[in-house]
Structures are given as structure tokens and as C-alpha cells.
Amino acid sequence: MSKQKYKWVGTRPDRPDGADKVTGRARFGADFNMPGQLVGKVLRSPHAHAIIKSIDTSAAEKLPGVKAVVTAKDFPEQPNLIVPTGEMQVNLRDVTRNVMAREKALYESHPVAAVAATTDAIASAALALIKVEYQVLPHVIDVAEAMKEGAPLLHDNLITEGVKPVPTKPSNIAKRIDNVKGDTDAGFKQAEIVVERDYTTQPVHQGYIEPHACLASMAEDGQVQIWSTTQGHFQVRGFCSRLLNIETSQIRVTPTEIGGGFGGKTVVYLEPVAVMLSKKSGKPGKRVMSREEVVRASGPAPGGTVHVKIGARKDGTIVAAECTIALQAGAFPGSPVGPACWTSFACYDIPNIKVIGYDVVSNRPKVAAYRAPGAPISAWGVESTMDILAQELRMDPIDLRLKNAAKKGTKTSYGPVFDTIGFVETLEAAKNSEHYKSKPKPGMARGVAAGFWFNVGADSSAAAHVAEDGTVTIISGNPDIGGSRASLALMAAEELGVDYDKVRPVIADTSSIGFNFVTGGSRVTFATGLAVVNSVRDLVRECKVRAAKTWGVDPDGVIWENGCAKPAGSNVGEFEPLSLAQLAATAGKTGGPINGHNQLNAQGAGPGFGVHIVDLKVDRDTGIVEIGRYTALQDVGTAIHPSYVEGQMQGGAVQGIGWALNEEYIYSAKGKLDNAGFLDYRMPVASDLPMIETIIVEVPNPHHPYGVRGVGEVPIVPPLATVGNAIARATGVRMTDLPMSPPRLSAALDAATPRMAAE
Amino acid sequence: MAKTHVSTTINGEPTEFLCEPSQAVLDVLRDQLGLTGTKEGCGSGDCGACTIMLDGRMVCSCLVLATEAEGKKIDTIEGMAKGDQLHALQKKFIEFAALQCGICTPGFLMASRALLERNNNPTETEVRYWLAGNLCRCTGYDKIVRAVMEVAADMRETAR
CATH class of the missing domain: 3.10.20.30 (Beta-grasp domain)
Incomplete structure (x- = not known):
């Protein structure tokens, strides 16, 4: 419908940064250089858990060509203070320890020292000269093991939050959260059928193709410049300011083009170290991670355990649901267990819900956000259990979900009551899709699952400037990770009534626009989009004032239509419309440059729901799964640029397929990662997949002028269970542990075969 | 040294x-x-x-x-571009939104051109296996494969 309603919104023009990105002109994190720059390298712990008894850097410092060496001693101690970052919360005391280990190395490849040298070879040689004395400690990798009494403790002072009475002894359980709606004990008494299962998931890496990289320079006057590939340059500035005790406005961070992030580039690893090396050496320095460093030491999404219990009546009405989730936080507290809990049953209108979450530390790299953080893990458990329920009730899985679907007015387990949402519409679109109506091809079986994400608002700033010729620049502060320049320009063109190519979107550095929260949580097109629309409205208001001045009338007598100021009616007077170009030409006489601004904390993010359908085949001998057909459906509110909306849905679905079928971290008995590269950490490649069909559902968000909800997170939530549900229907074997990789799946099929033969 | x-x-x-x-x-x-x-x-x-x-x-x-x-x-x-003219693959990648972050795009374009220079009538499976050595984490490959197939079709049309 939006296609008729709008001139630009809902169209598919070329993206503003397209030519740069197909010609190699676009400059990413590793593509920036400064004269005289040094090469930075990081020394990392070879142990999963060890006390750092001493670090001797003297030999490295003496090596010709070495200009600086830093260790944790160079970074000031930080308070025990929680600050928001991206979609997660972090503790400054822990961040500084993650950037550079202090008392202990808490995971293999934890940074312990860094050098800046004139060449790569000298920097490498210097690392080899740093002598670190370790006292190796017992380690723990698995989340269930880490929760046990007597497990090796990572932090002597970690007392579980959220438990009463307050524990007297430290443990690896950082936090427990409880989410209760109604009374599940009473609810389960009404149930005629109860399904209960345990599930596990493995950690997975975001897998962005561009490694972390930055260039940093601290000048003699204390001013700092950083070029960084990040989802949030304002967060990079904030962390560097806090971790290095530098006034925030002294730091200018320019976001480079970003080669994927998916949540993993909302935190800092390199930047504070690079600035400290620059400070000590007096030279700018560049630091680029190797792929191996990315996998070993940057945040994966957590693995975890999920226990699910769902009770229903025979007609499919769910009366009670419980879920217990324990997530690996990595070496420091702060897994996305909160969102994992809150999203778990958000798709359904269930009177009695109890969700318990545990945040558990272990000797792994600290987790970072990954697309809908936490949600795919709980959805893997809940949506698999929903499928078992549908099978036991002999109900169509979409009908079971329709019967229990959350709608406007449904109260969530975590508090809010849903406003207008489109889950029912998405389920109905799935049911009516050509894919669902057709029979799977011979040998193929079908799976269905749903998913939810809140979508996010938060802080954004934007400006709209009219150039001397009447063309417009839209300035915002969120790195464009997958086409947001295009969506912002489309909304600005629509609002202004000018052509898309008359609007040029740019992404400003931290000193050139007001604060913007990270690119994440599916917030940019919604929240920054809102700031852009409001800044254009501010610009239009100013244009009306200028037209009124030109005509000698009251500004209230001027309207804005099709990119021109016009008299509101004949009573105002007979005036020819004034275009942006005409207003710009006379701006000097009517009050100077014409600009608009807006800053806001965007409220009213519209929740998103998705439903995925897969047809797949399982090779019983090898355990290899062949995806035959895949359809992703999602309520996106309004698709501003449908091609990039489809792209988000397709990309998220494929990341989820990788999570379901192949991706995992394999640790040795010594707690060392055995598959730290793209060869053994197996992400989906083109030949693993069919086309990913998309069906965009549009139930506009009433809290956004164009109805935007946000797109990027939801599509990674359903695939895990979608694939698992199809495998269960293909083989009769219900997989509960991820990944459903060929060795695991063939082992499960082998184990099940005698039992099935006996049946 | x-x-x-x-x-x-x-x-x-x-x-x-x-x-x-x-x-x-x-x-x-x-x-x-x-x-x-x-x-x-x-x-x-x-x-x-x-x-x-x-x-x-x-x-x-x-x-x-x-x-x-x-x-x-x-x-x-x-x-790859000649003067101010983008290569047909470059144009089609933009038109089809076959890139999101763009970091893998130069590699995909080079590999796709190498394929079409050898075979201007590849099946979808041939495109997928040819490009299996190029990782993209953003797109799920759908729009990349479509863009390459479309350029191949255009090339065959032109050659006729």
C-alpha cells in the first residue's frame, strides 16, 4: 500500500555509496593511513586461565625500531560502573581488563601487552621479547560446568546478583533474572498436555569479513584522532575517554566504512590500546587484527542451555510456559541473558509465564552482541518445543501459533503491553504463501518457526543543510552497515518533496554532529530516520519563514508542497511557488543559511515478528542437510528500501542457518580454541544454499511517520528451530543440541535407528 | 634484508x-x-x-x-570500470542490492567476472559453486547470485 501512498518511500533506487563500494574506492578500517605511522601488535595469553605474575618488557623496548610498549600498568584503574554499550551493558572495571589483562589472563588470547614499531616484522620480533611469567590455573569452558559447585572461579569477588538471600560465597554465576507473569503452577494444572525439553547451543561468531582495525593519533597538545571500523564511533570516543582519562571533546572519532559488524563492533578492543601506544610513542599508529585474533579474542554470541516447558489444552490453547536459560558471558559478566529471557515467549499471548535466566562467566572471550542478542537461543528452545506440541496435538504448526499469537493489547512477560503489531498478519501471510501451500518436493520435509525482536529507539542527532543551489545534505551519525544511507535519503526526499538524488546523506564524525547511539538493535532507520525526518521538518519550517519574509506575509500563511513554498490560500496573496533552489539563492537576504536540526531519544520502537519456512533433505549416511527451499516472512512496519529490507531478511536467515547447521567453537582440553579460522569455523557459502525467498509484511508502526519498525535483528531468530523442526519431521529424530552438523546429526540418526526399527 | x-x-x-x-x-x-x-x-x-x-x-x-x-x-x-563506465557486473550489483557492507564486494566482482569470461551461460548451481570460495556474511548470497545470472543473460543477449 505504501507504494501508492509515497513517491520515494518503498522504491529501490541505487544506494548513495554504491559506486564507491563496487570500485574499491570505499575506505574501510584497514584502508586509512597517516604519514609516519607505526605498526601496533598485541601479545596474547597462551593460557585459558592464569595469574600474571610479572611482565618484563625491557628487552622489547631496547629492540631498534620499537617505539612504545604498553601493558595494563599504563591504563588507569576503573570503577565498578555499568554503562550501556550497543545492545548490552558493560562494566568499566571489566572493559579495561578485557582491553588489557591485569591480575589474570581469563581466556586464551586475552591481551597482555602491546607494542608499536616501525615495521610489522620488528613489532612481531618485539612481542617475542616480552617475558610474561604466568601461574596457570584450572579453567572452565562449559556453561553447565562453570555453574557447578567447585568449578574454577574466574573472579574471587563475583557474588550472584538477583538472588535472595545474597550468597556469601563467590561463584561463576554473575546474575539471575526472574520474569514472571501470572502463576505457572496454577496454569500447568489446567494443561491437558505438557511438553518439556532441554536444549543447548554453542557460541557462534558474528563472522564479519572485515577484521577489527583502527588508526589512532594523539598529538603533542593532547588532541586525539581515531579512524575506526565500528558500529558506534560515539561509543569508541566514550570508552577511550573513560579508559584513558581524556576529556571526551578532545577525541575525534571518524567511522570508516564498516565491513560487517552484526553487533560485534559495538565494543572496543584496539582503540584504547592504539591511543595509548600513540601517546607513549608520539607517533600515529595503526592496528589491524588478524582473522585468528578476531575469532580467538573478539566477542562471539554466547552458547548456553535452555530448558522449556509448555502446557496447553487439547485445542492448542497454551495455558502456561516456563523457560530457564543459562548463557555464557565469557570472561566477564554481561551475556544477553536479559533479552534472551524477555523475547522467549514474546510471540505468544500466554496467561502464565515464568522465565529464569543465568549469566555465567567462563574462560572464553567476553561475548558481544550478535543480531537480536540472546533471542535466537531462547527461540531455539521455545520454537522447537512449540513444534513438538504441534506434532503431539496433530495441529498445523502455523495454526498452533495463530491460536496463541500475541496481538495488540497482549501483556508481555517482561512488562510492556503490545501496541499495534503484525504477528498474526505474518503468520497468515506464511500460511497463504505459495511455499506453504505447495507440498515439499519428494524427499524433502518442512519446518516452520517464528521469532521476535523488540527493535530499539534511543539517542540520535541529525541535521539537514540546504546548499547554495538548493540541493540538500543530510547529516547523521550512524555508520551505514547495510544500506541505511539509502533509507535515510529516501525518507528525507519524501518529506521534502524533492528527488532522491537531490539529497546527499553523509555520516559525520563525533565532532561534526551530536551524539548518536550505536548502529544496532535495528534502530537506525527507525530512530535516526526519525531524527532525519524531524530535521527536514525543521528545515521546511525555516523555508516557510523565508518564503513568508520574501512575500511579506505571516509564516502561517505558507505551506510546503512538492518541494516548494506556496501561499496557503488566495487570502494570503497570489505568489509564484518558491523552490528550494530559489529560497537558497536569496537566503542571504532572508536570514542566512537554511538548515534544520533535530536531536531526540526515540520512543515507540515497533516490535518485529518473523516466520520462516524451510524444506530440507537429510542424507542419513552422512548427516548432511540440504536446504531445498527457504522463505522468510517478516512484519517490518514499512519497507523504506525494499531491496535492503529483503537483504537483511536473507542475510539474517543464512546466518541462522549457519548457527543451526555448522558453526561452533571447538576447544581443546587445555582451553585453547582449535578452529580459529574460516576453514574450520564453517560459515555458509553460496553452494550451501538456495535462493532465500522473502515476503515483506507491512503493519506500520504507529510511532514513526513512515511506519518503520526495524528489520535487521528478527531474521536471525527463527532459523535455528525452523531447520531443527524440519530435520525432526524429515527423520523422526528431534535434535536438541546445536549445531546439527553432519557428525552430530549422523550420530543422532545412528543412535535412533535401532529404536525406530523396534517401534 | x-x-x-x-x-x-x-x-x-x-x-x-x-x-x-x-x-x-x-x-x-x-x-x-x-x-x-x-x-x-x-x-x-x-x-x-x-x-x-x-x-x-x-x-x-x-x-x-x-x-x-x-x-x-x-x-x-x-x-574493472573503464573510464567513467562501470562494468556491467558493478552496475548490476548496485541495482540488485547485491552488497550490504561491501567489504567482500571487490572479491565477488573479480570472481564473477572471471566466471562470465569463461562461461556466459552458467546455471545457478555453477554460479554458486564458482563463488563458493568467496564469503559474504551480509547478503545470504541470493542477490549476488541473481546479479551474476542477470549479467550473464544480458551478455548473451548482446552477443546474439
Whole structure:
């Protein structure tokens, strides 16, 4: 419908940064250089858990060509203070320890020292000269093991939050959260059928193709410049300011083009170290991670355990649901267990819900956000259990979900009551899709699952400037990770009534626009989009004032239509419309440059729901799964640029397929990662997949002028269970542990075969 | 350590450089010649972001020693557009939204051109297997495969 309603919104023009990105002109994190720059390298712990008894850097410092060496001693101690970052919360005391280990190395490849040298070879040689004395400690990798009494403790002072009475002894359980709606004990008494299962998931890496990289320079006057590939340059500035005790406005961070992030580039690893090396050496320095460093030491999404219990009546009405989730936080507290809990049953209108979450530390790299953080893990458990329920009730899985679907007015387990949402519409679109109506091809079986994400608002700033010729620049502060320049320009063109190519979107550095929260949580097109629309409205208001001045009338007598100021009616007077170009030409006489601004904390993010359908085949001998057909459906509110909306849905679905079928971290008995590269950490490649069909559902968000909800997170939530549900229907074997990789799946099929033969 | 002198042709231009014996072509392109369009995603030949043509053969430039380029012809993403005209694949990638973040795009374009130069009538399966050495984490490959198929169809139409 939006296609008729709008001139630009809902169209598919070329993206503003397209030519740069197909010609190699676009400059990413590793593509920036400064004269005289040094090469930075990081020394990392070879142990999963060890006390750092001493670090001797003297030999490295003496090596010709070495200009600086830093260790944790160079970074000031930080308070025990929680600050928001991206979609997660972090503790400054822990961040500084993650950037550079202090008392202990808490995971293999934890940074312990860094050098800046004139060449790569000298920097490498210097690392080899740093002598670190370790006292190796017992380690723990698995989340269930880490929760046990007597497990090796990572932090002597970690007392579980959220438990009463307050524990007297430290443990690896950082936090427990409880989410209760109604009374599940009473609810389960009404149930005629109860399904209960345990599930596990493995950690997975975001897998962005561009490694972390930055260039940093601290000048003699204390001013700092950083070029960084990040989802949030304002967060990079904030962390560097806090971790290095530098006034925030002294730091200018320019976001480079970003080669994927998916949540993993909302935190800092390199930047504070690079600035400290620059400070000590007096030279700018560049630091680029190797792929191996990315996998070993940057945040994966957590693995975890999920226990699910769902009770229903025979007609499919769910009366009670419980879920217990324990997530690996990595070496420091702060897994996305909160969102994992809150999203778990958000798709359904269930009177009695109890969700318990545990945040558990272990000797792994600290987790970072990954697309809908936490949600795919709980959805893997809940949506698999929903499928078992549908099978036991002999109900169509979409009908079971329709019967229990959350709608406007449904109260969530975590508090809010849903406003207008489109889950029912998405389920109905799935049911009516050509894919669902057709029979799977011979040998193929079908799976269905749903998913939810809140979508996010938060802080954004934007400006709209009219150039001397009447063309417009839209300035915002969120790195464009997958086409947001295009969506912002489309909304600005629509609002202004000018052509898309008359609007040029740019992404400003931290000193050139007001604060913007990270690119994440599916917030940019919604929240920054809102700031852009409001800044254009501010610009239009100013244009009306200028037209009124030109005509000698009251500004209230001027309207804005099709990119021109016009008299509101004949009573105002007979005036020819004034275009942006005409207003710009006379701006000097009517009050100077014409600009608009807006800053806001965007409220009213519209929740998103998705439903995925897969047809797949399982090779019983090898355990290899062949995806035959895949359809992703999602309520996106309004698709501003449908091609990039489809792209988000397709990309998220494929990341989820990788999570379901192949991706995992394999640790040795010594707690060392055995598959730290793209060869053994197996992400989906083109030949693993069919086309990913998309069906965009549009139930506009009433809290956004164009109805935007946000797109990027939801599509990674359903695939895990979608694939698992199809495998269960293909083989009769219900997989509960991820990944459903060929060795695991063939082992499960082998184990099940005698039992099935006996049946 | 003495550096090695290498004479090559890069994107049609005679080019000379000095390199360490241990340096890869990728490092020389990016760090010495300023040709940063070729990207490093892994350094181990698994992601294809550094795909270039070496004497007409598709290679991962992170796996080729710079000294091996002596007397050879290198083609990189910077040479793909002719004057102000984008290559048909470049145009179609933009039109079809076959890139999101864009870091893998130069590698995909180089690999796709190499495919279409050999086979202008590939099946979807052939496209998918040819591009299986190039990782993209954003798109799920759908729009990339469609763009390549569409350009192939256009090429066949033009050739008729």
C-alpha cells in the first residue's frame, strides 16, 4: 500500500555509496593511513586461565625500531560502573581488563601487552621479547560446568546478583533474572498436555569479513584522532575517554566504512590500546587484527542451555510456559541473558509465564552482541518445543501459533503491553504463501518457526543543510552497515518533496554532529530516520519563514508542497511557488543559511515478528542437510528500501542457518580454541544454499511517520528451530543440541535407528 | 634484508616495486601501491576478499608471494570500470542490492567476472559453486547470485 501512498518511500533506487563500494574506492578500517605511522601488535595469553605474575618488557623496548610498549600498568584503574554499550551493558572495571589483562589472563588470547614499531616484522620480533611469567590455573569452558559447585572461579569477588538471600560465597554465576507473569503452577494444572525439553547451543561468531582495525593519533597538545571500523564511533570516543582519562571533546572519532559488524563492533578492543601506544610513542599508529585474533579474542554470541516447558489444552490453547536459560558471558559478566529471557515467549499471548535466566562467566572471550542478542537461543528452545506440541496435538504448526499469537493489547512477560503489531498478519501471510501451500518436493520435509525482536529507539542527532543551489545534505551519525544511507535519503526526499538524488546523506564524525547511539538493535532507520525526518521538518519550517519574509506575509500563511513554498490560500496573496533552489539563492537576504536540526531519544520502537519456512533433505549416511527451499516472512512496519529490507531478511536467515547447521567453537582440553579460522569455523557459502525467498509484511508502526519498525535483528531468530523442526519431521529424530552438523546429526540418526526399527 | 625488485603490469600500467621475499601480493598492493580496493578478510585463502587476476588466473592475492608477480599481469578491482563506465557486473550489483557492507564486494566482482569470461551461460548451481570460495556474511548470497545470472543473460543477449 505504501507504494501508492509515497513517491520515494518503498522504491529501490541505487544506494548513495554504491559506486564507491563496487570500485574499491570505499575506505574501510584497514584502508586509512597517516604519514609516519607505526605498526601496533598485541601479545596474547597462551593460557585459558592464569595469574600474571610479572611482565618484563625491557628487552622489547631496547629492540631498534620499537617505539612504545604498553601493558595494563599504563591504563588507569576503573570503577565498578555499568554503562550501556550497543545492545548490552558493560562494566568499566571489566572493559579495561578485557582491553588489557591485569591480575589474570581469563581466556586464551586475552591481551597482555602491546607494542608499536616501525615495521610489522620488528613489532612481531618485539612481542617475542616480552617475558610474561604466568601461574596457570584450572579453567572452565562449559556453561553447565562453570555453574557447578567447585568449578574454577574466574573472579574471587563475583557474588550472584538477583538472588535472595545474597550468597556469601563467590561463584561463576554473575546474575539471575526472574520474569514472571501470572502463576505457572496454577496454569500447568489446567494443561491437558505438557511438553518439556532441554536444549543447548554453542557460541557462534558474528563472522564479519572485515577484521577489527583502527588508526589512532594523539598529538603533542593532547588532541586525539581515531579512524575506526565500528558500529558506534560515539561509543569508541566514550570508552577511550573513560579508559584513558581524556576529556571526551578532545577525541575525534571518524567511522570508516564498516565491513560487517552484526553487533560485534559495538565494543572496543584496539582503540584504547592504539591511543595509548600513540601517546607513549608520539607517533600515529595503526592496528589491524588478524582473522585468528578476531575469532580467538573478539566477542562471539554466547552458547548456553535452555530448558522449556509448555502446557496447553487439547485445542492448542497454551495455558502456561516456563523457560530457564543459562548463557555464557565469557570472561566477564554481561551475556544477553536479559533479552534472551524477555523475547522467549514474546510471540505468544500466554496467561502464565515464568522465565529464569543465568549469566555465567567462563574462560572464553567476553561475548558481544550478535543480531537480536540472546533471542535466537531462547527461540531455539521455545520454537522447537512449540513444534513438538504441534506434532503431539496433530495441529498445523502455523495454526498452533495463530491460536496463541500475541496481538495488540497482549501483556508481555517482561512488562510492556503490545501496541499495534503484525504477528498474526505474518503468520497468515506464511500460511497463504505459495511455499506453504505447495507440498515439499519428494524427499524433502518442512519446518516452520517464528521469532521476535523488540527493535530499539534511543539517542540520535541529525541535521539537514540546504546548499547554495538548493540541493540538500543530510547529516547523521550512524555508520551505514547495510544500506541505511539509502533509507535515510529516501525518507528525507519524501518529506521534502524533492528527488532522491537531490539529497546527499553523509555520516559525520563525533565532532561534526551530536551524539548518536550505536548502529544496532535495528534502530537506525527507525530512530535516526526519525531524527532525519524531524530535521527536514525543521528545515521546511525555516523555508516557510523565508518564503513568508520574501512575500511579506505571516509564516502561517505558507505551506510546503512538492518541494516548494506556496501561499496557503488566495487570502494570503497570489505568489509564484518558491523552490528550494530559489529560497537558497536569496537566503542571504532572508536570514542566512537554511538548515534544520533535530536531536531526540526515540520512543515507540515497533516490535518485529518473523516466520520462516524451510524444506530440507537429510542424507542419513552422512548427516548432511540440504536446504531445498527457504522463505522468510517478516512484519517490518514499512519497507523504506525494499531491496535492503529483503537483504537483511536473507542475510539474517543464512546466518541462522549457519548457527543451526555448522558453526561452533571447538576447544581443546587445555582451553585453547582449535578452529580459529574460516576453514574450520564453517560459515555458509553460496553452494550451501538456495535462493532465500522473502515476503515483506507491512503493519506500520504507529510511532514513526513512515511506519518503520526495524528489520535487521528478527531474521536471525527463527532459523535455528525452523531447520531443527524440519530435520525432526524429515527423520523422526528431534535434535536438541546445536549445531546439527553432519557428525552430530549422523550420530543422532545412528543412535535412533535401532529404536525406530523396534517401534 | 635486501629487497627484491619486481616488474609487473597492474591494470594495464607497467608497475615496478621493491618487496620483502616474504611479502604477499596483497600486502604490496595495499600497503605500497595504495590499491586498497583489494581486501584482506583472513590471510589464509578462505574468504576470497583479496581475489585478483594474475595472468588471467583467479587467485587469492594473500597466498601469492609478491616476487611471483615478476613479469606477470595483475588485474584488480580498481581496473574493472573503464573510464567513467562501470562494468556491467558493478552496475548490476548496485541495482540488485547485491552488497550490504561491501567489504567482500571487490572479491565477488573479480570472481564473477572471471566466471562470465569463461562461461556466459552458467546455471545457478555453477554460479554458486564458482563463488563458493568467496564469503559474504551480509547478503545470504541470493542477490549476488541473481546479479551474476542477470549479467550473464544480458551478455548473451548482446552477443546474439
